[in-house]
Amino acid sequence: MDKQQIYQEVKAIMVKLFETNADDITLDAKLYEDLELDSIDAVDLVVYLQKMTGKKINPEMFKSVRTVEDVVNAVDQLLQNK
Template sequence: MQTREDIFNILRDALVELFELDPASINANANLYQDLEIDSIDAIDLIDHIKRQTGKKISAEDFKSVRTVGDVVDAVFRLVNSAA
């Protein structure tokens, strides 16, 4: 089982690697679209990266409600800790 902190660290590393973001700009309250300037294509890349890391996919429908890094952490936490 992964903690929210583990998921945040993995997500932060992914955002830095995939989108060349400054790690200091990534926090739980950072808005993906406004603060980090992630667009819809980037979001698809991020969903794919999460799937490769966890073996589970966040549905596009679930991702529509995601606005902040913290929202992604919560969604992934629920996904990886759901009943197998």
Template sequence: MQSREEIFVTLRSALVELFELDAERVTLDANLYEDLEIDSIDAVDLIDHIKRQTGRKLAAEEFKSVRSVGDVVEAVYRLINDTPQTQD
């Protein structure tokens, strides 16, 4: 079981490696699309990377709702810990 902090560190490394981002730009509050300039094709690459790392596929429908790096961390945390998504 990974903590949210461990997931964040792994995700930040992946974003830096995959999309050549500066690590300082990758914060929990950073918006994937506005702050980090991730486009839909990049998002698919990120979903694929998460699948390779976790052995589980993050549903595209769930990924559509993520906006920030923190949202991705939470989605991956739920994925690897089989915690059901809560509705606000």
């Protein structure tokens, strides 16, 4: 899965879970400010990403995630660590 595919998956998850407008979900969109996610939403996102990747996500890794691109990069990194 390449970064573009990961981005499309993350975007689909965010539209489904948080009813976010797909046009608002750009790579540079800030999760908390632009997309108005809260900490509970972030936990829900991590749970879905774990299901998507089949990998356990270290919460420490997600503390630095601020944008959609950060999420894509974190998932890509998870998938590379097989």
